[in-house]
Amino acid sequence: MIKAIVGANWGDEGKGKITDMLAEKSDIIVRFQGGSNAGHTIVNDYGKFALHMLPSGVFYSHTASVIGNGVALNIPYLINEINSLTEKGVPAPHIIVSDRAQVVMPYHILFDGYEEERLAGKSFGSTKAGIAPAYSDKYAKIGFQVCELFDDEHLKEKLQTVCEQKNVLLEHLYHKPLLNADELYKTCLQYREMIAPYVADVSAYLYDAVKNGKNILLEGQLGALKDTDHGIYPMVTSSSTLAAYAAVGAGLPPYLITDIVTVVKAYSSSVGAGPFVSELFGDEAEQLRRRGGDGGEYGATTGRPRRVGWFDAVATRYGCRMQGTTEVALTVLDPLGYLDEIPVCTAYELDGKEISDFPNTIDCYKAKPVLKKLPGWKCDIRGIREFDKLPQAAQNYVDEIERLIGFPITLVSNGPGRNDIIHRTPKL
Secondary structure, eight states: OEEEEEESSSSOSSHHHHHHHHGGGOSEEEEOSBOTTSOEEEEETTEEEEESSSOTTTTOTTOEEEEOTTBEEOHHHHHHHHHHHHHTTOOOOEEEEETTOEEOOHHHHHHHHHHHHHHGGGOOOOOOSSHHHHHHHHHTTOOOBGGGGGOHHHHHHHHHHHHHHHHHHIIIIIOOOOOOHHHHHHHHHHHHHHHGGGEEOHHHHHHHHHHTTOOEEEEEEEEGGGOTTTSSTTSSOSSOOSHHHHHHHHTOOGGGEEEEEEEEESSEEEOSSSOOTTBOOHHHHHHHHHHSTTTOSBOTTTOOBOEEESEEHHHHHHHHHHHTOSEEEEEOOGGGGGOSEEEEEEEEEETTEEEOSOOOHHHHHHOEEEEEEEEOOOSOOTTOOBGGGSOHHHHHHHHHHHHHHTSOEEEEEOSSSTTOEEEOOOOO
C-alpha cells in the first residue's frame, strides 16, 4: 500500500505527528518535496523533536527514510539532523537519498537573504533557507543534482559557468562579494563525502519495494494553500505540496497512490505573508496562539509567531479537494477547550456576495469571513481515546467540520503525543 500524508491549508497542520504514528506499520517513509524551510514537530518516547529534512518516520528502527528527487537537499543540514537524533538516544536511522535530488548550494542561501533584503517591505517572508533559489536553478537547468557531485571534471566546469552568471547579479544587483569557483569546488567535495553513504537510485529502490508488497508513506511539506500552482501565489513555497506531485517527487507511478490522508487543523494557522481570511488579531489571537499546538503556535523552523484564526471551511474544503483526499486527520482539537463559543468560517463575502468556493489570491485579499458560532466544551479533552467519550460539544464540532468540508474524518488528534489519537467512524 502507498499512502500520501499531506496538508489541507497553509502548513503547520500536524503532519509530522500523523506520519510518525502511521510509520509504525510502514516499511518506507519518503519526503517528496520541500527543503529545510519548514519543520514537523514530533513528540514521542525519545522526547520532542523538530524535523526539517528527515522524514517523520525516522524514530522506528524497522523503517527506511527516503529523501526523494523532489526535495531541495541541504546536505550539511541533513547530516547535522541525523547526528542530533543519535545524540539524544535515537537509534541511527536507515537513510536513503536520491541521486537526483537537487543540492542546496551555499550561494542559494546567500541569494535568498540578499533578495529578501533587496525587497525589504515587499518581501515574501522567506525563511532564507535557500529553497526558492535552489528550485529556480533547478528549472533554469543550472542546479546540481546529487549525482553531479561525484564527477570531478564535470563539477569543476559547471561551477565555473554558474559562478560567471551568479557573479553578475552579485556585483550589479546585490552589490555583494563574488563567488569563487575553486572554493565552491572544495565545499562540494565535502558535501560528496558527507552524502556518499546514503546515495541510491530511489525510483528503482521504490519500484522493487512495491513489487515486494512493502507499505510506503509519502510525506509532504506545508499544505495545499502553499502550492506553487494552486496556492495563494506568490506567497507560496517553491514546490508542489500536492499529493499528485508525490509520484513525481518520489519516482513512482501515480496510480499506485491509493490513500491520501489530508491533515486538517481544528483552527487555522499560518507562518508567512499572504491572504488569511479568518485571521485573528490582538488579544484574541494571542490567547489562541499561546494555547495552540504543543507549547504555542510558533514556527518549528523559524520560531516566528504563527498567524492564527478560526477554522476556515472554504479554504479547507478547497485544500482537501486539491489533494484528492480519501480521509482526513483532524489535529489540535484540544487547545479549543477554553472557549465558550467557537466561531468557524463557513463562507466568504466577496464584493457583496456570499461564496463557498475558494477564490484566487487577488480576490482572497478582498474576502471577508462569514462566521457561525458553535458551543464550546470548556474542559480538557486530552487522554480521551474514544470519540463517543468526548464532550458532546466537541463531538458536534468535529461532526460539523466534517459536514462543512465534505470529506470523512477518520482520525482526531487531542494532544501532542504519538498516542493522543482517536479513531473515528465517519458520518459521511
